[in-house]
Amino acid sequence: xxxxxxxxxxxxxxxxxxxxxxxxxxxxxxxxxxxxxxxxxxxxxxxxxxxxxxxxxxxxxxxxxxxxxxxxxxxxxxxxxxxxxxxxxxxxxxxxxxxxxxxxxxxxxxxxxxxxxxxxxxxxxxxxxxxxxxxxxxxxxxxxxxxxxxxxxxxxxxxxxxxxxxxxxxxxxxxxxxxxxxxxxxxxxxxxxxxxxxxxxxxxxxxxxxxxxxxxxxxxxxxxxxxxxxxxxxxxxxxxxxxxxxxxxxxxxxxxxxxxxxxxxxxxxxxxxxxxxxxxxxxxxxxxxxxxxxxxxxxxxxxxxxxxxxx
Numbered sequence: 001x002x003x004x005x006x007x008x009x010x011x012x013x014x015x016x017x018x019x020x021x022x023x024x025x026x027x028x029x030x031x032x033x034x035x036x037x038x039x040x041x042x043x044x045x046x047x048x049x050x051x052x053x054x055x056x057x058x059x060x061x062x063x064x065x066x067x068x069x070x071x072x073x074x075x076x077x078x079x080x081x082x083x084x085x086x087x088x089x090x091x092x093x094x095x096x097x098x099x100x101x102x103x104x105x106x107x108x109x110x111x112x113x114x115x116x117x118x119x120x121x122x123x124x125x126x127x128x129x130x131x132x133x134x135x136x137x138x139x140x141x142x143x144x145x146x147x148x149x150x151x152x153x154x155x156x157x158x159x160x161x162x163x164x165x166x167x168x169x170x171x172x173x174x175x176x177x178x179x180x181x182x183x184x185x186x187x188x189x190x191x192x193x194x195x196x197x198x199x200x201x202x203x204x205x206x207x208x209x210x211x212x213x214x215x216x217x218x219x220x221x222x223x224x225x226x227x228x229x230x231x232x233x234x235x236x237x238x239x240x241x242x243x244x245x246x247x248x249x250x251x252x253x254x255x256x257x258x259x260x261x262x263x264x265x266x267x268x269x270x271x272x273x274x275x276x277x278x279x280x281x282x283x284x285x286x287x288x289x290x291x292x293x294x295x296x297x298x299x300x301x302x303x304x305x306x307x308x309x310x311x
Contacts, residue, residue: 002307003102004287005060009049012295015288020062023098023106030081031073032089032107036125037100038066039287039294039303040158046096047291057096063287064100064305065092067107068115068124078109086115088266090128090257101287103307113262116270123276124269126158126302131265131274133240133255134163137216138170141238141253146171148213151204151230153223155191156182158302159240160218164191165274172214175207177223182300185277196223204230211235217242217250224248277301283308 003020025031043063045051071085081087089112091100098106115124138144150167154160155176167174168190176191177200183193194203196219204212204226211232217224220242227237228248237250245252268274279301282290287305294303 001103002284003062004064004284005062006047007060009047009052009057011048012044012288012291014047015063015291017285017287020060020102023102023104025073025075025106026108027075027077028110029075029106029108030071030078030087030112032067032069032087032105033072033309034067034069034100034103034105034307035121035309036068036304036306037064038126038129038158039064039290039305040066040129041294041297042129044291044295051096055094055096059097061096062099062102063096065090066125066127066129067091067100067105068121069105072104075109080109081112086117087112088115088124088128088262089113090132090255090262092257101284101305103284108257110259111257111262113259113266116266118270118272119276122278122281122304122306125304126276126278127162127265127269128262129255130158130276130302131162131269132258132261133159133253134166135261135265136255136258137238137240137253138163138166138214141251142214142216142236144170144172144214149173149175149208149210149232151208151212151215151227152176152191152218153196153216153227154178154218155186155189155193156300157218158299161189161277161301162274163216163218164189166268169268169273175204175212179298185300200226201229214238217245220244278304280304281306
């Protein structure tokens with residue numbers, strides 16, 4: 001099969017497009033014919049070696065954890081999916097090697113859910129990791145409830161935009177940080193936009209004088225400190241970007257594959273409660289450029305790579 005892979009840690013320049021062996025399908029997995037795979041910041045962080053302390057790399061590594069596609073072969077113990085089923089997945093294992101930036105991926109059923117029919121394959125590929133992250137942090141870590149005032153950082157990004165929509169659906173008031181060019185987009189999602197940068201704490205305090213009931217940091221650094229400084233008494237703080245959150249009494253969160261949670265996120269998409277904005281689409285052979293663009297950190301929504309099956 002054709003795939004993107006790298007044989008050593010490094011920049012996007014280490015990524016190569018070429019032939020890799022077809023994946024073997026374990027008893028509890030299905031072979032997915034990949035239609036689209038989304039780029040996430042954790043992908044390039046893993047490629048550059050920042051996750052070495054948590055995940056071994058078995059080189060060459062095929063990157064990518066997000067996927068949408070079609071089941072072409074179920075494992076012998078699988079009865080959840082059949083040939084032809086359209087699926088989405090957050091296909092993360094406890095090591096780096098067998099990712100989704102390929103024509104095929106063998107995906108454990110615990111990582112999969114049925115693709116929302118209302119979404120294109122490109123949109124659906126952007127849902128699993130970002131949607132699961134938003135859902136699990138908001139509901140499992142921060143335990144948001146109706147009436148809460150919630151702060152979401154980088155609210156126009158992949159995780160942030162989905163967090164805004166999920167929190168609004170829960171009945172929360174949502175304030176989101178973003179650059180001015182994305183403020184109208186945030187308003188369309190139901191959030192009150194605030195420009196990040198110098199003076200952020202003062203702007204947040206002016207908007208929410210009593211402080212936030214829950215704060216979702218997706219950036220770290222100054223954004224995390226601003227979150228801690230603007231919490232209401234008893235407010236809850238979570239970060240997916242900076243373990244300094246522990247020093248503020250908050251929690252660090254790392255998304256985990258969960259078929260039931262992913263099905264819940266897919267249902268929200270099917271009902272039109274959450275939408276996925278696809279910012280750019282690249283063919284598989286240009287995945288390195290997609291990664292470079294993602295690493296700039298200025299994307300609205302998701303960057304997606306597609307596999308052309310019509311050629």
